[in-house]
Amino acid sequence: MELRSWAFGLAILAHATLLAAPPTVAQVSASNQLSPTRQAIEWSRDQLSEFDAAVAKLEQDLAKRQADIRARGEAALKDLRAQRDAYQTKVNDAASKVKTWTDAQVSDANKSLDETSTAFQAKLGEYLDTVKADVASRRTVLEAQYETRQKAWQKSMDELRSEAGKLDTKQRADMDARIKALKTQMDDVKARIARLQEASREAWTAVARDYAEAEQRVADTYNSIRKSIVEATKS
Secondary structure, three states, rough: HHHHHHHHHHHHHHHHHHHOOOOHHHHHHOOOOHHHHHHHOOOOOHHHHHHHHHHEEEHHHHOOOOOOHHHHHHHHHHHHHHHHHHHHHHHHHHHHHHOOOOOOHHHHHHHHHHHHHHHHHHHHHHHHHHOOOOHHHHHHHHHHHHHHHHHHHHHHHEEEEEEEEHHHHHHHHHHHHHHHHHHHHHHHHHHHHHEEEOOOOOOOOHHHHHHHHHHHHHHHHHHHHHHHHHHHHHH
């Protein structure tokens, strides 16, 4: 039962990673946002940075393990690196070709990136189970991914402010207020990650779900503001 609880908690957080990340290639293209191809690839690279942060923490974790666990952990980590490398290859391919792709090709690329991202999160969970990672070890990995996510969020929010500055006075005031509310939501996620760090094994799943829902609210608010800015620039 305990292993299933851990796995469920990780599944919630993996789902949050996919939902709360900034829009990927197809989503951006479909919404006709400013500089869509450049933004889409940049966001994919941000997620790649999250994967790199997780792998780096696991490499540090594995070095501290006993020899018998290290042998099993190294095999699991090798699989995880392979998923990270596969994602990197797809991101690089998209970066070099996306400007000439049709909408259908963009959609296929987005689906492929999502599938590889899901596979990475699954391999991450397999590694943690293989080495029988304790609460502290799991938190360390999640915190490393969150810190990288937070930097990407800040960059995206700065871009929103820059784009809102091009609107007329009334529209800009409205967007500024919404961006301020978005910052409050980001701060709320940071508080929830602290609660995740303090959670016991028994509370892990509930707190993980709470964290995932908070990240989803940030993503929804961000996408809503981005859409409003695009619509305002057309009017």
